[in-house]
Amino acid sequence: MSLGIHRLWKKYFVDLVLSNYTDNEKILDIASGSGDIFNLLPISKNLYALDPVSEMHNISKKKNSSKKINYEVGYAENLPYKKNFFQIITCTYGVRNFNNRKNGFSEIYRCLKRNGYFFIMEFGIPKRDLLKSPYQNFLKYILPFTGSIISNDRHSYKYLADSIISFPNQNNLLKELINTGFSHIKTIDFISGANSIYIVQKK
Ligand SMILES: C[S@@+](CC[C@H](N)C(=O)[O-])C[C@H]1O[C@@H](n2cnc3c(N)ncnc32)[C@H](O)[C@@H]1O
Structure with a gap:
């Protein structure tokens, strides 16, 4: 991905x-x-x-x-x-x-x-404002969704996204x-x- x-x-x-x-x-x-x-x-x-x-x-x-x-x-x-x-x-x-x-x-x-x-x-998370919120939305919504389609493993991609956001x-x-x-x-x-x-x- x-x-x-x-x-x-x-x-x-x-x-x-x-x-x-x-x-x-x-x-x-x-x-x-x-x-x-x-x-x-x-x-x-x-x-x-x-x-x-x-x-x-x-x-x-x-x-x-x-x-x-x-x-x-x-x-x-x-x-x-x-x-x-x-x-x-x-x-x-x-x-x-x-x-x-x-x-x-x-x-x-x-x-x-x-x-x-x-x-x-x-x-x-990117520091530049222009990228910050689209990237956070990508992590929250798109990454788990595409992960579930590509690898049938929504949970792992959700963990990946959550762990990046909370880092x-x-x-x-x-x-x-x-x-x-x-x-x-x-x-x-x-x-x-x-x-x-x-x-x-x-x-
Ligand atoms: C995303 S993979 C990264 C693997 C490799 N470093 C790379 O870049 O491809 C994360 C790895 O962290 C390991 N891991 C999880 N908890 C850990 C811990 N507390 N101490 C050391 N490694 C840990 C996992 O088993 C997993 O292999």
């Missing part, structure tokens, strides 16, 4: 990660799902993937069979890793699903090395990250914030 744009965003995201990556360091992808991020990332070792749904890992294992990935079934709120372990932690379209963002962010902070980066990509705006999300201890490096918006990349660092 994104007309393939999310693939371009993921490629852009991965290129950003790569430009901040130091050779032989460890990368963790949280809410790794079916393994798209590691599939796009031209690195094949020191990769760690965490998701609560083991079936997602099974899909990723097939997709990323040439890569050495350490899979864990688990939640962002309780990471099964030592402190100061990763140089980079990524999370695409997963923060919206955290049960408790405060605990999730604290765990991510704990597991990052000093100067390590946390990269988030997440949907949001904190950029300022509030950054406040949460800064309260955890992170420094804000950069935010990159696509379509005025309908999709955004946040880069923060553990100082």
